[in-house]
Amino acid sequence: MKECCLCNLRGGALKQTTDKKWAHVMCAIAIPEVRFGNVIERTPIDTSRIPLQRLKLKCIFCRQRIKKISGACIQCSYGRCPASFHVTCAHAAGVLMEPDDWPYVVYITCFRHKISQNVKTKPFEKAVSVGQTVIAKHRNTRYYSCRVIEVTSQVFYEVMFDDGSFSRDTFPEDIVSRDCLKLGQPAEGEVVQVKWPDGKLYGAKYLGTNVAYMYNVEFEDGSQIATKREELYTLDEELPKRVRARFSTASDMRFEDTFYGADIIQGQKKRQRVLSSRFKNEYVDDPGYRSFLKASFQKKCQKGL
Numbered sequence: 001m002k003e004c005c006l007c008n009l010r011g012g013a014l015k016q017t018t019d020k021k022w023a024h025v026m027c028a029i030a031i032p033e034v035r036f037g038n039v040i041e042r043t044p045i046d047t048s049r050i051p052l053q054r055l056k057l058k059c060i061f062c063r064q065r066i067k068k069i070s071g072a073c074i075q076c077s078y079g080r081c082p083a084s085f086h087v088t089c090a091h092a093a094g095v096l097m098e099p100d101d102w103p104y105v106v107y108i109t110c111f112r113h114k115i116s117q118n119v120k121t122k123p124f125e126k127a128v129s130v131g132q133t134v135i136a137k138h139r140n141t142r143y144y145s146c147r148v149i150e151v152t153s154q155v156f157y158e159v160m161f162d163d164g165s166f167s168r169d170t171f172p173e174d175i176v177s178r179d180c181l182k183l184g185q186p187a188e189g190e191v192v193q194v195k196w197p198d199g200k201l202y203g204a205k206y207l208g209t210n211v212a213y214m215y216n217v218e219f220e221d222g223s224q225i226a227t228k229r230e231e232l233y234t235l236d237e238e239l240p241k242r243v244r245a246r247f248s249t250a251s252d253m254r255f256e257d258t259f260y261g262a263d264i265i266q267g268q269k270k271r272q273r274v275l276s277s278r279f280k281n282e283y284v285d286d287p288g289y290r291s292f293l294k295a296s297f298q299k300k301c302q303k304g305l
Contacts, residue, residue: 002014002022003022004022004023004024004027004071004088005017005021005022005023005047005071006023006024006027006028006031006034006047006071006072006086006087007024007027007071007086007087007088007089008062008071008086009024009086009088012024012088013025013026015028015042015043015044015045016043016044016045017044017045017046017047018037018044018045018046018047018048019047019048021047023045023047024087024088025042025045026087026088026091027086027087027088028042028045028047029105029106030074030087030097030105030106030108031047031050031054031072031074031087032105033047033049033050033051033054034046034047034049034050035049039198040198040200047072050072054072054073055072057072057073057075057084058073058084059071059073059084059085059086059089060083060084060085061085061086061089061090061092061093062086062089071086072086073085073086074086074087074090074106074108075108076108076109076110076112076113077100077107077108077109078109078110078113081110081112081113083110083112085110090108095108095109095110095111096108096109097109099168126234126237128148128151128215128229128232128234129148129151130148130149130150130151131147131148131149132147132148132234133145133146133147133148133235134146134147134148134215134217134232134233134234134235135232135233135234135235135239135243135247136217136219136225136227136231136232136233137225137227137231137246138219138223138225139223139225141246142246142247142248143233143239143243143246143247143248144219144220144247144248144249145220145235145249146217146218146219146220147217147218148215148216148217148232149216149217149218149224150215150216151213151214151215151216152213152214152216152226153211153212153213153214154211154212154214155172155209155210155211156168156169156170156171156209156210156211156212157170157171157172157174157175157180157185157206157207157208157209157210158170158206158207158208158209158210159192159194159204159205159206159207160204160205160207161194161202161203161204162202162203162204167194168210169210169212170194172185174194174195174196175192175193175194175206176193176194176195176201177191177192177193178190178192185206185209186206187206188206188207188208189205189206189207190205190206191203191204191205191206192204192205192206212228213228213229214226214227214228215227215228215229215232217232
């Protein structure tokens with residue numbers, strides 16, 4: 001029986017890799033450096049970009065030292081949590097794995113942090129408006145007070161494709177069977193034709209809308225970033241421990257060394273939930289590709305291997 005080169009488990013939904021081995025589709029989707037030569041067919045699977053650091057990680061469930069030919073682990077996405085595990089081991093153990101945003105495809109929460117307050121489950125009942133002072137993460141990975149200068153929104157459509165996969169970020173103009181820009185959204189449950197980034201048309205069922213808000217904030221050093229509401233904290237909200245540990249006051253510090261001091265630069269070497277410049281060319285950077293992988297991963301989690 002064929003064995004997955006990414007997790008050591010035999011059998012299941014295996015596809016051939018570019019080096020003539022085999023790998024589970026779910027493993028390939030969850031490991032960020034792995035690519036599909038043909039996204040639609042999910043084959044061949046290219047594992048050549050997996051860095052040595054990942055290959056050395058040890059699975060906390062099967063406790064086997066990971067070698068290049070015997071698997072690669074994913075890690076908990078919460079802050080700098082070091083917990084690592086094979087994708088199939090984590091799935092079998094009930095580790096929470098959810099579709100995530102760029103540059104990642106999957107957000108993983110280990111058992112330790114499943115009951116902890118984290119960025120994905122933080123309640124945000126209070127509205128945030130333009131001109132309001134909030135706390136957000138600077139590009140140097142520390143948190144500072146900043147001012148909201150703009151709030152933008154984008155309406156996406158949620159659709160379920162005929163093969164059971166789905167998308168939460170389909171643009172209205174991608175529905176080719178209906179002029180949604182003029183006629184508005186389809187009726188819930190209506191069968192539609194969706195034009196995918198590969199240029200092909202796919203049958204799907206319309207489920208509803210999904211409005212995404214982005215908040216542009218400006219720090220005291222003049223730099224600006226766009227972020228989601230769940231990544232902002234109002235001044236009267238209780239800050240999570242991980243945010244308090246990296247919060248700095250910059251009221252008198254409108255100088256570059258405040259935001260980019262030696263201690264900050266040193267802090268960048270710690271594992272953060274940001275895109276590593278060292279591997280920036282290895283991550284998925286195409287929106288359509290990411291949407292397809294996220295939908296595929298959720299389908300695999302629901303059905304198992």
